[in-house]
Amino acid sequence: MGQWLSERLGQPFVIENGPGAGTNIATEAVVNAPPDGYTLLLANLANAINATLYEKLNFNFIRDIAPVAGISQAPLIMVVNPSVPAKTVPEFIAYAKANPGKINMGSAGIGSAGHLAGELFKMMAAVSLVHVPYRGNAPALTDLIAGQVEVLFPSAASSIEYVKTGKLRGLAVTGAIRLETLPDLPTVGESIPGYEASSLYGIGAPRNTPAEIVDKLNKEVNAALADPKMRARLADLGGTPLPGPPAQFGKLIVDETEKWGKVIKFAGIKPQ
Numbered sequence: 413m414g415q416w417l418s419e420r421l422g423q424p425f426v427i428e429n430g431p432g433a434g435t436n437i438a439t440e441a442v443v444n445a446p447p448d449g450y451t452l453l454l455a456n457l458a459n460a461i462n463a464t465l466y467e468k469l470n471f472n473f474i475r476d477i478a479p480v481a482g483i484s485q486a487p488l489i490m491v492v493n494p495s496v497p498a499k500t501v502p503e504f505i506a507y508a509k510a511n512p513g514k515i516n517m518g519s520a521g522i523g524s525a526g527h528l529a530g531e532l533f534k535m536m537a538a539v540s541l542v543h544v545p546y547r548g549n550a551p552a553l554t555d556l557i558a559g560q561v562e563v564l565f566p567s568a569a570s571s572i573e574y575v576k577t578g579k580l581r582g583l584a585v586t587g588a589i590r591l592e593t594l595p596d597l598p599t600v601g602e603s604i605p606g607y608e609a610s611s612l613y614g615i616g617a618p619r620n621t622p623a624e625i626v627d628k629l630n631k632e633v634n635a636a637l638a639d640p641k642m643r644a645r646l647a648d649l650g651g652t653p654l655p656g657p658p659a660q661f662g663k664l665i666v667d668e669t670e671k672w673g674k675v676i677k678f679a680g681i682k683p684q
Contacts, residue, residue, distance in 0.1 A: 413483055413615075416636040417629070434458055434523060434683070436469060443471040447618040449625035453477060455616040457525050457672075460665055464673035465523045465683055474669065477616040479662035480626050481633035482654030484646050486611045487587025488529050488565045489572070490600060491580040496562050501584050501603035504563070508539035517541040518552040518561035522684050526552075526565040528672055529586050529609035531679040533565070536604050545684075556580065567611060568593075568650025586610065592647055612668065614654060614661045630658050 414425035430438030435458040445451035459473050471477075490501070498504035508515055517534075519527035522545045534541055544561050546552040549570045556564045557579055564571075565586060572593055575582040584600040585591050586609040600607045615633060617626060636642050637653040646653055654661065675681075 413633065413636060413642075416639075416642065417632055420632050420635070421628075434462055434465075434521075436462055436466065439473065439477070440469075440471055442616065442618055443476045445618050447478075447621040449617065449621055449629065451618065452480065452629075453616040455479075455612075455614045455665070457611045457668065458523075459616075460612075460668035461523055461525070461528060461672045461676070463669045464676045465681060474662075474666060476619045478619055478621050478626060479658045479665060480615040480617050480621075481630040481658060482612070482614040482656060482661040482664065483633065483637070484613050484649075484651035485587070485654050486568055486613075486649065486651035487585045487591065487599075488526055488609060488611065489568050489575065489585050489591075489594075489597070489650075490529075490533070490563065490565055490583045491556065491571055491575060492563045492583060493556055493559050493561075494578070494581050495559055496581070498583065499581065501598070501600055504583055505537045505539055505603075508537070508541060512540040513542060515541050515563065516544050516561040518544045518546055518556055518564045520549045520552055520566070521545050521547060523676075523681060525567070525609070525611050527681070528675055529565040530563075531681065532607065532609055532675050533600065533604070535675065535678055536607050553580075565609070572650060591650055593650065612654065612664065613651075614665075626658055 414427050418425045442451055442453040463473055498507045517530045549566045552564055555561050574580040582597050584598050586600050588608050634655045637655045
């Protein structure tokens with residue numbers, strides 16, 4: 413998207429990674445940047461999660477970041493080690509209920525999208541799984557393949573190839589619809605009505621960024637999402653485009669913040 417915007421607007425878009433505190437350090441840097449359109453945030457699901465997960469943030473994401481445009485939404489995949497005797501979600505639920513507290517659920521870390529998707533699954537399926545947090549999807553997937561944990565909810569982009577090659581067994585995708593790249597894999601919602609968990613990505617700007625700047629960026633992002641090559645690239649990553657006006661992306665952020673806030677409180681999740 414940065415490359416697309418650079419070419420369309422004739423300005424270099426430099427990607428600056430700001431790791432730390434589950435995206436909070438990078439977000440705070442954008443919150444405190446001048447509202448001139450030259451500092452933008454790649455907003456994601458962590459921003460919605462962190463609003464409840466962290467009790468003392470130096471910003472209010474919904475108040476301090478102006479929504480510019482949605483980019484994509486991508487489901488996670490519920491995957492298990494092939495040794496697990498379950499080939500469907502109902503079979504896994506039955507297996508979990510027969511072995512309460514004995515099945516290990518890995519994640520990319522406390523408060524990660526995969527962790528929250530797993531907690532939502534536990535809540536809605538009424539099963540007991542032991543959460544094992546890792547430092548990212550990669551080590552969690554490594555241990556899942558090795559059989560150190562039994563189930564994981566990683567991003568589609570990081571796990572599709574493992575499912576296709578049979579190193580892991582995909583039980584379902586967590587989005588509202590099936591994935592084009594794995595059409596035979598059902599959604600969790602087909603077994604647990606109302607279940608849905610997806611990562612989301614979009615662009616935000618500092619509060620008080622002029623409307624004409626926001627609208628110009630929104631127009632160009634939407635143009636990118638209408639481009640067949642961009643849509644194909646997003647599909648390869650397991651994502652679907654999120655076109656629309658700034659207010660639509662803003663509403664999605666508000667809705668996701670409320671949804672995951674309830675899960676965090678129900679599960680009693682605290683950051684490390």
